[in-house]
Amino acid sequence: xxxxxxxxxxxxxxxxxxxxxxxxxxxxxxxxxxxxxxxxxxxxxxxxxxxxxxxxxxxxxxxxxxxxxxxxxxxxxxxxxxxxxxxxxxxxxxxxxxxxxxxxxxxxxxxxxxxxxxxxxxxxxxxxxxxxxxxxxxxxxxxxxxxxxxxxxxxxxxxxxxxxxxxxxxxxxxxxxxxxxxxxxxxxxxxxxxxxxxxxxxxxxxxxxxxxxxxxxxxxxxxxxxxxxxxxxxxxxxxxxxxxxxxxxxxxxxxxxxxxxxxxxxxxxxxxxxxxxxxxxxxxxxxxxxxxxxxxxxxxxxxxxxxxxxxxx
Amino acid sequence: xxxxxxxxxxxxxxxxxxxxxxxxxxxxxxxxxxxxxxxxxxxxxxxxxxxxxxxxxxxxxxxxxxxxxxxxxxxxxxxxxxxxxxxxxxxxxxxxxxxxxxxxxxxxxxxxxxxxxxxxxxxxxxxxxxxxxxxxxxxxxxxxxxxxxxxxxxxxxxxxxxxxxxxxxxxxxxxxxxxxxxxxxxxxxxxxxxxxxxxxxxxxxxxxxxxxxxxxxxxxxxxxxxxxxxxxxxxxxxxxxxxxxxxxxxxxxxxx
Ligand SMILES: Cc1cc2nc3c(=O)[nH]c(=O)nc-3n(C[C@H](O)[C@H](O)[C@H](O)COP(=O)(O)OP(=O)(O)OC[C@H]3O[C@@H](n4cnc5c(N)ncnc54)[C@H](O)[C@@H]3O)c2cc1C
Ligand SMILES: Nc1ncnc2c1ncn2[C@@H]1O[C@H](COP(=O)(O)O)[C@@H](O)[C@H]1O
Numbered sequence: 061x062x063x064x065x066x067x068x069x070x071x072x073x074x075x076x077x078x079x080x081x082x083x084x085x086x087x088x089x090x091x092x093x094x095x096x097x098x099x100x101x102x103x104x105x106x107x108x109x110x111x112x113x114x115x116x117x118x119x120x121x122x123x124x125x126x127x128x129x130x131x132x133x134x135x136x137x138x139x140x141x142x143x144x145x146x147x148x149x150x151x152x153x154x155x156x157x158x159x160x161x162x163x164x165x166x167x168x169x170x171x172x173x174x175x176x177x178x179x180x181x182x183x184x185x186x187x188x189x190x191x192x193x194x195x196x197x198x199x200x201x202x203x204x205x206x207x208x209x210x211x212x213x214x215x216x217x218x219x220x221x222x223x224x225x226x227x228x229x230x231x232x233x234x235x236x237x238x239x240x241x242x243x244x245x246x247x248x249x250x251x252x253x254x255x256x257x258x259x260x261x262x263x264x265x266x267x268x269x270x271x272x273x274x275x276x277x278x279x280x281x282x283x284x285x286x287x288x289x290x291x292x293x294x295x296x297x298x299x300x301x302x303x304x305x306x307x308x309x310x311x312x313x314x315x316x317x318x319x320x321x322x323x324x325x326x327x328x329x330x331x332x333x334x335x336x337x338x339x340x341x342x343x344x345x346x347x348x349x350x351x352x353x354x355x356x357x358x359x360x361x362x363x364x365x366x367x368x369x370x371x372x373x
Numbered sequence: 374x375x376x377x378x379x380x381x382x383x384x385x386x387x388x389x390x391x392x393x394x395x396x397x398x399x400x401x402x403x404x405x406x407x408x409x410x411x412x413x414x415x416x417x418x419x420x421x422x423x424x425x426x427x428x429x430x431x432x433x434x435x436x437x438x439x440x441x442x443x444x445x446x447x448x449x450x451x452x453x454x455x456x457x458x459x460x461x462x463x464x465x466x467x468x469x470x471x472x473x474x475x476x477x478x479x480x481x482x483x484x485x486x487x488x489x490x491x492x493x494x495x496x497x498x499x500x501x502x503x504x505x506x507x508x509x510x511x512x513x514x515x516x517x518x519x520x521x522x523x524x525x526x527x528x529x530x531x532x533x534x535x536x537x538x539x540x541x542x543x544x545x546x547x548x549x550x551x552x553x554x555x556x557x558x559x560x561x562x563x564x565x566x567x568x569x570x571x572x573x574x575x576x577x578x579x580x581x582x583x584x585x586x587x588x589x590x591x592x593x594x595x596x597x598x599x600x601x602x603x604x605x606x607x608x609x610x611x612x613x614x615x616x617x618x619x620x621x622x623x624x625x626x627x628x629x
Contacts, residue, residue: 156540167508172473203594240516243546317628355609
């Protein structure tokens with residue numbers, strides 16, 4: 061029996077989180093994998109999804125009211141698909157896209173969703189972080205259909221392949237529900253790599269002290285070709301927009317290198333970065349939690365070492 | 374406008390949680406408990422809407438043990454008009470009552486109270502589920518906004534709410550018809566501390582108690598097998614200077 065993946069995309073391209081979700085789906089056993097591309101003017105996305113390794117069938121649904129992926133509009137479409145096919149699992153990335161829509165679908169199918177799956181033990185058994193990442197819960201689902209959101213940083217991105225492309229099937233759209241309406245989306249433009257997918261992330265905290273000082277991090281990030289991240293304290297103080305926040309109320313990241321500068325490493329922050337390969341802490345307090353977690357610590361005043369680091373790189 | 378605000382009693386976010394010796398749950402004995410942080414933002418917003426004359430009544434509700442009366446009293450002191458406790462002996466964090474059960478219960482309450490708006494937290498900091506608001510909206514057939522960082526009541530048109538949501542890569546603005554369910558993020562506001570006179574006054578505000586079993590049997594099909602520590606990271610080293618750091622990153626870790 062097949063599994064259904066709710067693909068995140070922007071009507072132009074597949075989101076990398078979808079590729080990790082597909083890899084997670086391949087761990088469920090011998091299931092066929094169907095990927096739903098619902099949107100508007102997104103046929104090219106559907107075609108390119110046919111080339112993702114592991115995908116057997118791409119379902120393509122178009123309508124103006126799917127353009128902005130409103131949960132109210134996408135839900136009836138998915139419910140309809142589950143009536144035609146015996147899906148064992150419905151899966152979405154645990155991004156603001158997936159986390160918004162999947163519980164709405166799960167409720168109407170009368171199933172409890174399992175959120176932020178970090179490990180798939182078998183088709184019924186999953187591990188998820190709980191208590192802000194302080195613990196891992198192993199849970200078993202006894203429901204006929206399982207709804208899962210995937211902590212995508214823990215699964216590699218499924219590669220593209222031109223061999224055995226998946227079949228493409230157009231599905232009819234459902235009528236518009238019209239109880240909510242998209243007005244606008246302000247995308248924060250940046251020349252730097254995307255925070256969630258960057259290989260290197262330079263993150264700053266309260267100790268940077270001002271917006272001007274925070275610019276030092278930008279220089280460092282640019283030298284390293286990395287993205288900028290921040291703590292809630294730095295965002296609250298107005299050093300940088302909220303979009304850069306890492307953690308429980310921000311982004312989940314897993315770069316090869318994370319450098320935390322002038323931040324303490326509160327669990328609400330570190331829960332968003334604990335899967336980073338190498339962690340560097342620059343902090344005056346050797347007892348700060350970030351130093352206990354780091355692979356390399358510089359016990360030093362950031363205002364002294366940051367200019368030196370920028371100069372020597 | 375009548376507003377329903379579900380709040381959950383959770384371990385205070387400043388407490389370092391401990392897993393019990395049986396690896397079956399988190400130890401909640403003798404630890405400081407609090408209103409789930411995001412729920413406090415939801416409540417604050419509801420009270421502000423009332424203070425500005427846009428809301429007529431704020432009802433707060435929780436599913437929990439008798440002890441959750443403490444959090445309801447705090448919510449009343451912050452400005453809610455009345456409270457409802459749905460008593461349950463089952464745990465509400467892991468392995469007991471789950472988001473779907475909570476949503477089904479609040480669905481019944483919503484049909485009894487007929488609120489125009491249900492304001493809730495974006496997620497519980499214990500189960501980290503982040504599902505109940507969307508599930509409740511689905512069951513009611515109402516529009517939803519998740520990760521909401523601002524709420525504006527519109528005076529004309531057939532959509533009464535404009536919301537901003539924090540989404541991947543930016544901020545999204547939506548308009549919703551009421552009744553609606555909105556889940557909120559920390560950016561929305563800064564919750565007030567209840568002052569002593571308000572705490573005294575809250576003692577006389579109505580607090581109704583209902584039994585969870587009268588409303589619903591636990592219906593989730595999820596079994597909690599175990600709770601374990603996340604794998605520890607390999608111990609790190611403290612470096613003497615910037616040169617050593619650059620050298621390590623280049624030649625040992627090979628990440629730059
Ligand atoms: C429900 C909830 C959700 C939250 N979600 C998030 C989240 O998603 N992300 C997040 O980041 N936070 C989150 N927080 C906030 C979190 O708990 C911390 O308060 C926050 O991360 C602290 O930010 P900080 O480390 O920048 O500041 P601080 O904790 O104040 O740390 C500053 C650090 O800088 C060091 N320092 C000072 N001067 C210097 C110097 N000259 N050179 C070098 N080091 C110096 C200090 O030793 C200290 O360790 C959340 C909180 C709650 C309650
Ligand atoms: N037992 C409960 N009592 C009251 N509100 C709850 C309860 N469980 C969840 N909620 C509400 O639903 C939100 C999301 O919860 P969750 O789906 O558990 O992450 C919380 O922030 C609360 O507003």
